Amino acid sequence: MSGIKAGTLTKVISQMLGTEIICADIHTKPLHGGTVGNVQLVTGIAKTTDGREITYNIVVKTQRKWERYRDPDSWRREYDFYMSNFGALFSESFRWPECYHVEINEEENETQIWMEYTDGISGLDLTGNMYERAAEELGRFQGKLFAEQPAFLQNMSNLSRAEYMKDIYLHYRSWNRVYDYIRSDDCGIPKHLCKMLIDIDESADEIFNRIEKLPIVLCHRDFWVTNIIYSDGNIILIDWDTTGWGYLGEDLASLIADEADIEHMVEYYHRCIPAYYKGFSEQADISHITDNCVYEMILLLFGYRLVEGYMDAGSGDQLQETDHEKTLHIRTLQKIFEIKNEQ
Incomplete structure (x- = not known):
């Protein structure tokens, strides 16, 4: 699951942009953040079903299992939070990045979270x-x-x-x-x-x-x-x-x-x-x-x-x-x- 799959990417961008995407090119850049996670900024141009081209950017965070001292399941906690109703507790003035897609591979003990890129x-x-x-x-x-x-x-x-x-x-x-x-x-x-x-x-x-x-x-x-x-x-x-x-x-x-x-x-x-x-x-x-x-x-x-x-x-x-x-x-x-x- 570690790699970026074209099918997942088009699905996520479609949700993010609110329009159906048929394909998109991919450029990745490592981001600082996530002590033990792999965080990447994914950018490119997405093509819609009606032929339009839209520039996109999105963050993908991949987290493999590891054991923090006295907190062994912290590696999947962000996934668990995004799968819950936690996001509804935030306000416009204090929130986390909006999430568009989450996956977990139980066999490989790995999570992947697709979220908005926040500039500030x-x-x-x-x-x-x-x-x-x-x-x-x-x-x-x-x-x-x-x-x-x-x-x-x-x-x-x-x-x-x-x-x-x-x-x-x-x-x-x-x-x-x-x-x-x-x-x-x-x-x-x-x-x-x-x-x-x-x-x-x-x-x-x-x-x-x-x-x-x-x-x-x-x-x-x-x-x-x-x-x-x-x-x-x-x-x-x-x-x-x-x-x-x-x-x-x-x-x-x-x-x-x-x-x-x-x-x-x-x-x-x-x-x-x-x-x-x-x-x-x-x-x-x-x-x-x-x-x-x-x-x-x-x-x-x-x-x-x-x-x-x-x-x-x-x-x-x-x-x-x-x-x-x-x-x-x-x-x-x-x-x-x-x-x-x-x-």
Whole structure:
């Protein structure tokens, strides 16, 4: 199923364009997106039954089976979502890409999703206002689902568990390579940043007790800048394969700290949390919550990951690139430290 079949292509384009297509030429280009999926932009000229020629573009995402830690069925989750009524829960201002066709090959453990190509602003080109809009729209969407509790969503079996964040943190903390490194004399990370991480370890039980008092909501769990597309004032969110139950505000940790705009991390932290809570509170009452725990979630999710990135940065043959990567990880940890000091 991995290849693009002419019959499937004409069927999908016919649905997308709302007219019968008899043939189409094919040009493909790899797209960034989908950590373990093969994502391609397919373009060309399609010919209709009445002889017209129409330019088309469409995205095809092919996903083979793989096992994410503590989430073995995530490889097919996006397929499961597109096969459900999930799309009806979105609004014009916050949605996923429209899907035109899905297939699954059970024998080869592979899914294929044909979806719209969405053009817009993404990644580090997002501005502060766009970050804020993304946070507010996410909050509004999660608040709606929290208030309405759609029955089909409650019954979906292939969703990651609320404990996933805790599982990931404990997995990293039990990894001696990173755990021992920040406690060693030859650690290259500044001592005050190591202490920040060690303090989180020592307070982890108390922190999770606080987090687990927050409402459980449907989290995207990969809500970082590359998966967010800002288009004409609306937010389009891609890559739903990590989605599952999590805690209020958990996605903000990714928005703020996952390979984000380092220079503006502190600013975006202070802008995005109120925007997110504003959107959520329009749908559900959360006025009783005074401890959002987003800072702690950032460290639980990304603290040891940044240490790992620092340790793995570059190689001896690329000294300048190595230094740059190490500096980025240190600067990110420093910004997280500054967030704490400004709370």
